[in-house]
Amino acid sequence: MQKELKIIKLTASLLLLLMTTGCWNSRELKDLAIVLGVGLDKPRQSAKNILVTAQIFRPASIQSPGAQGSGGSGGVQDYENIQNTGSTLFDTLRGFTHKLSSKPYFPHIEVLIFGRALAEEGLQKYIDFFVRDPETRLGVKVLIAQNKAGDIFKETPFLGTIPAEDIEKIIKAQEATSKTCTVNLEQFITRLMSKTTSPIAPLVELTGEGEKKRVRVAGTAVFKKDKLAGQLDGTETRGLLWVIDEIKSGIITVKCPDEKSTAELEIIRAQSKITPEIDGDNIRFRVSIKEEGNIGTESGSDNLVLLPAIEALEKAEAAVIQSEVMAAVTKAQKLDTDIFGFGEIIHQRSPALWKDLENKWDDIFPNIEVEVSVQAKLRRSGRIGPPVSPPKE
Amino acid sequence: MYRLISRKLRFLQLLNRSSSEENGRKILLPTNLSDSLAENITMIKKILGQNFDFVIREFELGSSEQNRGALIFLSGMTDKNMINESILKPLMHERRFNIKNENSEFANMEMVKMSMLSVGEVDEVIAIDEVVDGCLSGSTVLLIDGAAKALVLSTPGWQTRSVEEPTTESVVRGPREGFTESLLTNTTLLRRKLKNPGLILETMSIGRQTRTKVCTAYIKEIANPCLIEEIRYRLSKISTDSILESGYIEQYIEDNPFSIFTQVGNSEKPDAVAAKLLEGRAAILVDGTPVVLTVPMLFLEGFQSAEDYYSRPYLVNLIRFLRFLAFFLSILGPATYVALTTFHQELIPTTLLLTMVSAQSGVPFPAVGEALIMGITFEILREAGIRLPRPVGQAISIVGALVIGQSAVSAGLVGAPMVIVVGITAVSSFVVPVHVDSGSILRLIFTILAGFIGGFGIMIGVVGTLIHLASLRSFGTPYLSPLAPLSVADLKDSLIKVSIWAMLTRPRTIGWHNTQRQDLRIESEKSPEEIEEHQK
Numbered sequence: 001m002q003k004e005l006k007i008i009k010l011t012a013s014l015l016l017l018l019m020t021t022g023c024w025n026s027r028e029l030k031d032l033a034i035v036l037g038v039g040l041d042k043p044r045q046s047a048k049n050i051l052v053t054a055q056i057f058r059p060a061s062i063q064s065p066g067a068q069g070s071g072g073s074g075g076v077q078d079y080e081n082i083q084n085t086g087s088t089l090f091d092t093l094r095g096f097t098h099k100l101s102s103k104p105y106f107p108h109i110e111v112l113i114f115g116r117a118l119a120e121e122g123l124q125k126y127i128d129f130f131v132r133d134p135e136t137r138l139g140v141k142v143l144i145a146q147n148k149a150g151d152i153f154k155e156t157p158f159l160g161t162i163p164a165e166d167i168e169k170i171i172k173a174q175e176a177t178s179k180t181c182t183v184n185l186e187q188f189i190t191r192l193m194s195k196t197t198s199p200i201a202p203l204v205e206l207t208g209e210g211e212k213k214r215v216r217v218a219g220t221a222v223f224k225k226d227k228l229a230g231q232l233d234g235t236e237t238r239g240l241l242w243v244i245d246e247i248k249s250g251i252i253t254v255k256c257p258d259e260k261s262t263a264e265l266e267i268i269r270a271q272s273k274i275t276p277e278i279d280g281d282n283i284r285f286r287v288s289i290k291e292e293g294n295i296g297t298e299s300g301s302d303n304l305v306l307l308p309a310i311e312a313l314e315k316a317e318a319a320v321i322q323s324e325v326m327a328a329v330t331k332a333q334k335l336d337t338d339i340f341g342f343g344e345i346i347h348q349r350s351p352a353l354w355k356d357l358e359n360k361w362d363d364i365f366p367n368i369e370v371e372v373s374v375q376a377k378l379r380r381s382g383r384i385g386p387p388v389s390p391p392k393e
Numbered sequence: 394m395y396r397l398i399s400r401k402l403r404f405l406q407l408l409n410r411s412s413s414e415e416n417g418r419k420i421l422l423p424t425n426l427s428d429s430l431a432e433n434i435t436m437i438k439k440i441l442g443q444n445f446d447f448v449i450r451e452f453e454l455g456s457s458e459q460n461r462g463a464l465i466f467l468s469g470m471t472d473k474n475m476i477n478e479s480i481l482k483p484l485m486h487e488r489r490f491n492i493k494n495e496n497s498e499f500a501n502m503e504m505v506k507m508s509m510l511s512v513g514e515v516d517e518v519i520a521i522d523e524v525v526d527g528c529l530s531g532s533t534v535l536l537i538d539g540a541a542k543a544l545v546l547s548t549p550g551w552q553t554r555s556v557e558e559p560t561t562e563s564v565v566r567g568p569r570e571g572f573t574e575s576l577l578t579n580t581t582l583l584r585r586k587l588k589n590p591g592l593i594l595e596t597m598s599i600g601r602q603t604r605t606k607v608c609t610a611y612i613k614e615i616a617n618p619c620l621i622e623e624i625r626y627r628l629s630k631i632s633t634d635s636i637l638e639s640g641y642i643e644q645y646i647e648d649n650p651f652s653i654f655t656q657v658g659n660s661e662k663p664d665a666v667a668a669k670l671l672e673g674r675a676a677i678l679v680d681g682t683p684v685v686l687t688v689p690m691l692f693l694e695g696f697q698s699a700e701d702y703y704s705r706p707y708l709v710n711l712i713r714f715l716r717f718l719a720f721f722l723s724i725l726g727p728a729t730y731v732a733l734t735t736f737h738q739e740l741i742p743t744t745l746l747l748t749m750v751s752a753q754s755g756v757p758f759p760a761v762g763e764a765l766i767m768g769i770t771f772e773i774l775r776e777a778g779i780r781l782p783r784p785v786g787q788a789i790s791i792v793g794a795l796v797i798g799q800s801a802v803s804a805g806l807v808g809a810p811m812v813i814v815v816g817i818t819a820v821s822s823f824v825v826p827v828h829v830d831s832g833s834i835l836r837l838i839f840t841i842l843a844g845f846i847g848g849f850g851i852m853i854g855v856v857g858t859l860i861h862l863a864s865l866r867s868f869g870t871p872y873l874s875p876l877a878p879l880s881v882a883d884l885k886d887s888l889i890k891v892s893i894w895a896m897l898t899r900p901r902t903i904g905w906h907n908t909q910r911q912d913l914r915i916e917s918e919k920s921p922e923e924i925e926e927h928q929k
Contacts, residue, residue, distance in 0.1 A: 018845055026735045026847065030754045034746065059751035078751070107739030108746060135739070165743070 032105040033057075033096070036079065037164030039149030040089070040126055041115035049087045050118065050126070053150035054096060054104060055079050055164045079162050081153045089129045106135040110168040112142050112185065113149035113204070119221065119228035124192075127226075131189060138186040141171050144221040144228065146205035155206060155213045167215050171202060178241050178250035178267070179234035180217045192226060196343030196361045199223040200240070203231055222337050230335040232328065239328025242289055242321060243340045245272045251296060254316035257309055261300025265293045265317055265378065276346050278353065284369040285342055289321060291374065295381040301389035305381050318374035325372045333366040342368065425519045430461055430538035437465060440525055446470075447528075452485055454505075454537065461538040465524070470531035472550025479511045480533060480546060502540045510535075514547035526604070553578060559661035559683065561826070564700045571661045576606050576680035579663075583610060583676070586667035591615070594678075597628060600636035607642060610666075611675040617903070620868055624675055624688065639679040639686050646688075648866050653831045656867040658690035665699045673903040689868035689903060693876070693887050695827030696720070706892045713890060716824050723822035723832050727764040728839035728851050730814045734760045736847025752808040761844030763807045767815040768837065770797065775819070874902045 039053040058080050082099050086092030096104050112130060114123060130136045145152050157166035174180040180202050191199040203221045208214045220232040220240070232240060241247050247270040256263050270291040277284040295313070298304055304313060332339050343361050347354040357364060426433050434449060441447045446468045454460035462484060466476065484505070506515050516532075518524060519542055524534050527545035535544040556578065559571030572579045580594055591613040598604045607628060611621055627646040636642060643657040644650065660666050661683050666676050669687045677686040696716045701709045733741055734749060741749070756763060774793040781789055798816070801807045822832050835858065842850030865872035875883030883900045885891045 018842075024846070026759075026844075027738070028753075028759050029734050029738065029746075029750050030756075032738060032750065034750065036743075057747055057750065059747075059754040078747075105738070108743040110743065162747075 027105075031102050033100045033102050034108050035104045035106050036108060036162055037111040037113065037153060037167070038109060039113040039115065039145070039153055040118055041145075041149050042117045042121070043085055045117065049085055050089065050092060051083060051085050051150065052089070052092045052096075053081055053083045053153055054093075055081050055153050055162070056100065056104065057162065079164075081150065083150060089126050093129070106133065107137060109136060109140050110164045111171075112140045113145050113152050114143070114201075115145050115149040116147055116228065118149075119144050119223070122225075122227045123223075124226040127189060127192065130185060136185075138184065138189075140185045141168055142183050142185055142188045142201045143167070143171070143204050144201045146203055146218055151206050152204055152215060155215045156208075156211065158214070163215075167204070170215055170217070174202070174217055175248040176250070177234075178247045179238050181220050181237060181241060181246065191341075192223075194341075194344055195358055196338050196365075197341045198229070198337035198339050199226070200339055222332070222335055222339055224335070224337050229337055230331075232331055235324050236328045236331050239324035239326070240332075240339055242270065242325050243272055243274065243287055243328065245270070247291075252293070252317055252320050254313060254320055256298060256300050256302060256304065257312040258300060258302055261298060261302070263298040263300075263304060263313060264296045265313065266296040268292045268294060268379065274340075274342070274345055276342070276349060278346070278350070282369075283346075283357075283364060283367075284371060285345075287325065287370060287372045289325070289372065289374045291317070291321060291376045292379050293317065293376065294379055297382075298387055301387055301392070303386035305385040310378050314376045314378055317376040317378075321374045321376065322372045325374075326370070329370045333368070336362060336366055338365050424521050426521060426524070426536070426541050426543055428539055428541050430463060430536055433536050433543075434463055434465075436521055437524060440521070441467075441528060450481070452481065454484055463536045464533055465528060465536065466533040466548070467528050467531070470529075470551055471533055471548045475512070475548045475550065476533055480535065480548070483509050483511060484535075502537065502542050502544065505535070505537065506544055510544070510546065512546045512548065516545040516547075518543050518545055529604075549577075556582070562661050562665075562699075564662075564698070564703075567700055567703045568662070568664050570663055572663060572678075572683035572685055574681050574683055576608060576678055579678050579683070579685065580608060580610070582663040583667060583670075583678075586663050587612065587670065592670070595625075599628060599631050599633075599642070601632075601634050603635040603637065605636040606680040607636065608678040608680075609675060610670060610678060612670050612673075615671065615673050615899070616675055617673060620673075620675060620689070620903075623868060624677070628677075636679065638682045639677065639684045642677060642679060643686055648868065652861065652865055653834045654692070654862065654865060654872070655827065655831065656690055656865065656872065658687040658694055658827070659684045660687060661685070662699060668699065668702070672899050689870040690872075691867065691870065691874060692862060692872050695825045697886065697890075701890055702893065706890055710889050713888070717888065719821035719824035720828065720832065723818050723824075724835045725839060725851065725855075726814055726818035726821075727768060727836060728843040728854070730811070731760045731764050731840055732843040732847040732851055735844065749808070749810050752810055755805045756808050757805070758807075759844070760811070761840065763811045764815065764840050764844075765837075767801075767807055767811055768819075768840065770801075771815060771819045772833070870902045875900065 034057040035054050036057055037055040041051040041053070043049065043051040056079060058078050082096060084092050084095045084099065086095050093104060114126070118126070130140070131138070143152070152167065153163050155163045155166065157163050159169070160166060171180070171182055174182065181200055183199075183201050188199050188201060191197045200223070201221050202217050203219045204215050205218045206213050207216045218231075219234065220237045221228055222230050222232060238247070238250065247267060250267045252265045252267065253262055254265060255261075270289060272287060272289045275286045275288070277286060295304060302309065304310065329340075338361065342365070343354075343358065346357060424436070427436075430451075434451075438449070444467070448464075448466055448468050450464040450466075452462055452464070454462050464476065464480065502517070506517070516527070518527065524543050524545070527534050527543075531547075531549035531551060533546045533548045535546060553575040554573045556570050556573055558569040562571070563569075570582060572582060576596075583594075584592065589612060592610065593613055594608050594610050596606050596608045599607050609621070609624055609628070624646070628642070631642070631645045633641070633645070639659065643655075643659070647656045649656060658669070660669070666685050666687060670676055674687050674689060677688065679686075696713060701713065734753070738746060753760070753763075758766065774790070774797075777793075778786060778790050798812050802809050802812055818836065822829055822836070825832070835854075839851055839854045842854045844850070846853075862873050863871070863877050871878060874880060875887055880901050882898055883902070885896060886900075
């Protein structure tokens with residue numbers, strides 16, 4: 001009897017314990033306002049408050065799985081861009097509940113876009129929320145809009161129905177050309193927190209007329225501390241990517257040895273190694289890049305698969321890469337923004353030395369010598385060796 | 394309130410006291426047979442006379458009028474031919490002896506038994522209840538005037554089902570014999586698999602009213618004597634009215650009746666039972682049911698099937714892995730779905746989440762409610778499917794599955810993903826037939842826990858179940874062995890199954906005192922010279 005009583009008491013208390021949690025933290029799927037993208041802007045040039053645009057998922061219809069398919073493809077909008085103005089970020093975001101049926105739900109956020117005006121003013125005060133809040137994710141892609149962030153969310157998606165997803169895919173697809181950088185929140189704040197390295201982010205703009213607007217990546221935005229300082233165009237961005245070892249793929253156009261036609265070489269892989277050399281006040285960086293590629297296409301009729309031709313192409317390729325890197329270095333030095341992370345490299349190699357240098361880095365950086373040595377190799381020539389052309393006389 | 398409880402307790406006490414007096418067999422009458430045939434017949438008629446199938450055949454032994462005898466049997470239970478040919482014929486036509494000798498009583502019974510009856514099994518009894526018992530078991534009882542003994546001649550001749558493939562355990566490859574309801578047929582089937590003098594079959598009668606014959610089978614050198622002792626002890630302690638099926642015995646002898654997991658295995662196939670006996674287990678055969686119990690049972694046995702041993706190990710291992718996967722899917726499927734969609738939406742990939750939101754947005758119930766409704770619907774369909782008469786069954790199962798599922802989604806009662814999850818869960822629960830019952834209950838518990846506290850709930854449930862499983866024992870063997878406590882040598886047949894030539898030892902926890910199954914070394918019997926010669 002004692003044992004049974006004990007068991008009954010134990011079971012009863014366990015059950016009660018279970019009930020006391022009362023479905024704490026339970027949220028039904030239909031109560032979620034899933035935020036897919038957030039854009040921050042200044043409402044007017046001189047405004048002190050911010051305008052937040054959130055792209056929120058709205059299920060297309062109730063049921064009938066046959067008719068609508070997944071999420072309602074075929075012209076039905078299943079998202080909505082909701083805007084709210086407020087003086088501080090968190091307050092504004094919470095304020096969405098005035099316009100929505102529930103609190104916004106952030107874990108599925110895909111893109112975070114800052115408007116240009118806001119970026120020029122400084123992003124420090126807006127970044128904190130996205131890092132501190134447990135719901136937001138550090139893998140969000142950070143973008144800077146050429147004008148207003150809210151406009152970017154109005155694009156017409158190519159695949160699927162939701163612009164935010166589409167934008168994120170566009171950014172990822174830039175790997176194929178490597179003329180843009182890809183930055184997620186974690187990388188952005190790592191650069192932001194460094195004393196000397198400048199954050200970078202892709203610059204996006206809306207192109208197209210009328211109903212069909214598309215997003216285009218217009219370059220890379222370069223920050224000084226947390227303020228937008230300048231931008232790099234495609235070539236300069238690729239130069240930057242060569243140095244920081246983030247080239248995934250791309251096309252390099254070189255002139256053929258016969259000076260008349262061009263060959264386009266595809267980058268397969270690349271590796272870069274940066275070595276600092278410090279002697280006294282003279283700071284030099286050696287960047288050695290190793291690249292491997294294929295012959296993608298040639299417009300002439302020479303057989304490029306002969307050893308001398310290949311060597312010439314490789315040299316030409318190396319020259320192109322070098323010029324891209326130097327362009328990036330020049331621009332960076334002009335803007336006085338250490339986008340390559342050179343400062344951090346010295347910091348890692350010789351911390352004692354860095355103690356002296358770090359405060360003067362803004363002055364030192366424009367005067368740094370950068371020596372680029374490129375080793376380019378061509379591995380394959382595609383399906384054919386000699387080009388398809390009528391035989392030579 | 395107090396009076397009610399005290400009344401109940403007193404009633405229970407009385408019940409206990411009365412049942413402890415009788416154990417197994419109830420004694421009908423304390424009397425023995427008498428010398429006079431007429432008296433014996435009267436006594437027996439008093440007990441069995443009312444039955445229409447009760448037959449008393451009186452006859453004269455030999456030539457003398459005074460040598461009277463009687464045959465008592467229940468027609469329908471006995472083999473008429475045998476009675477006529479083997480018992481009546483020799484007794485009635487034999488003219489050899491004269492009864493009223495000095496030592497007549499013993500002489501004629503002995504002589505009858507030894508030289509007149511051509512029946513294989515003969516038993517001499519003195520008590521009335523043994524006579525009645527014999528009749529009820531399909532034997533014929535021979536009474537002779539002047540003898541205070543009776544001969545019980547075994548002449549069973551009732552209808553039994555023929556040996557056919559068991560419907561619940563069909564295999565692609567392997568023998569298709571299944572046990573039947575007759576104990577003798579079953580023991581024969583077992584004997585044919587194990588032509589081993591060490592195979593021991595012990596019987597006892599259990600159940601006051603039904604007096605069912607229960608037989609324990611084991612192999613003498615291989616089985617653990619403590620196990621057999623324990624089985625005997627537990628069977629002897631059963632004190633009940635009826636044993637109609639082996640399930641009754643199972644529920645009486647299991648270690649932990651409050652656990653949802655079965656601790657006593659069962660099978661309908663002789664080859665499976667024979668294999669288990671060879672591992673050191675014992676089998677309990679019950680007259681009247683084709684389901685044979687095997688003890689002890691381990692959790693992992695549910696994932697093994699007889700077919701695994703008849704095929705090569707490669708596909709078998711994949712399928713075994715599939716069984717584990719299906720089991721976990723069937724238990725944790727709905728719970729995980731509920732937990733993810735209610736508490737942990739950040740874990741779902743974005744595209745999938747958006748689809749799920751669209752699907753679930755029109756549903757009025759919370760995810761837990763949906764899961765429970767679908768689960769209950771499925772259980773109803775399953776149960777109805779078992780009981781439906783065959784011609785109706787086909788149509789209704791199709792109706793049930795397609796129409797109900799589709800309509801429920803269209804009507805907005807449940808979301809499409811939930812139907813898929815529950816469907817897959819339900820189907821995969823049948824991949825491991827042994828654990829269907831416990832699986833269903835676990836599924837329910839996990840779903841409710843998940844609905845309350847999400848992932849935590851599932852984790853609590855899983856840990857609780859693991860603790861319970863690890864502490865469970867089946868006749869002394871830990872339920873989760875060989876995984877816990879770990880016995881590496883026995884892992885060769887747990888999650889994976891190694892080839893049969895690598896199965897060198899029996900499971901340690903069961904057949905521990907005779908573990909060597911086959912030669913541990915592969916030795917050539919021929920000497921090196923002979924091999925060379927052979928190769929030439």
